[in-house]
Amino acid sequence: MTLNVRRGFHEPAEKPRRFYKAVTVEPGPEGFEIRLDARTVRTPKGGKLALPTRALAEQVAEEWARQGEMIELAEMHVMRLANTALEAVPAAREATADQVAQYAGSDLVCYYAEDPAALVERQARAWEPLLEWSAAELGLSFHRVSGIIHREQPPETLAAVRELALGLDDFRLAGLAFGSALYGSTVLALAVLKGRLAAEAAFDLCRIDEGFQEEKWGIDAEAAERTERLRGEAAMLGRWFEGLDAD
Secondary structure: OOOOOOOOOOOOOOOOEOOOOOEEEEEEOOEEEEEEOOEEOEOOOOOEOEEOOHHHHHHHHHHHHHOOOEOOHHHOHHHHHHHHHHHHHHHOHHHHHHHHHHHHHOOHHHEEOOOOHHHHHHHHHHHHHHHHHHHHHHOOOOOOEEOOOOOOOOHHHHHHHHHHHHOOOHHHHHHHHHHHHHHOOHHHHHHHHOOOOOHHHHHHHHOHHHHHHHHHHOOOHHHHHHHHHHHHHHHHHHHHHHHHHOO
């Protein structure tokens, strides 16, 4: 399994002390590398952290440059997703594609509320255009469900999702898998990957039910903090795909 949480990263228990002053991006034989003073950043398994575009490498470099006295690994989302793309995905492409297909099999945007009518209408306005887009542009047809009882999606749709995922390079596949878990929706993650939706807009669409409840009952401070953290991860995902598409 490429990612081990449904929505967002785990926070590491230990925080190493900052040991460098300057952060630079340099071209290397395998891609763009990040240098901490004279040291090349390494992956957890010891390989060079080499990114396919300078824009993506600059995002990682910015995370290293922002660190204070202690290195906050929990805030280095691009770095950690890059490690996933470089080390976890290549060894588990089939399993990662299976994960993406599993989220499609219970995709959040296919499960409409039974009531109240105002919520159902809000979900339909937001989600139906995306389901129509996925059918027209990607050839992915999904069953709509009213209520929370699981309904199997068409096997040919899930097979097509899997093949689409396997057709991506490791960096885009890592992003798609992360987005599917973050949103609880492969449709939303695909819409971000394909440029159909901005990443933060997709995050709002995966929270329609929660937002509706917050309007009715108010916002809990702890829940609000978690929402903002996840929104930040969605924003990172948008920058990730933009960085991959940059020249």
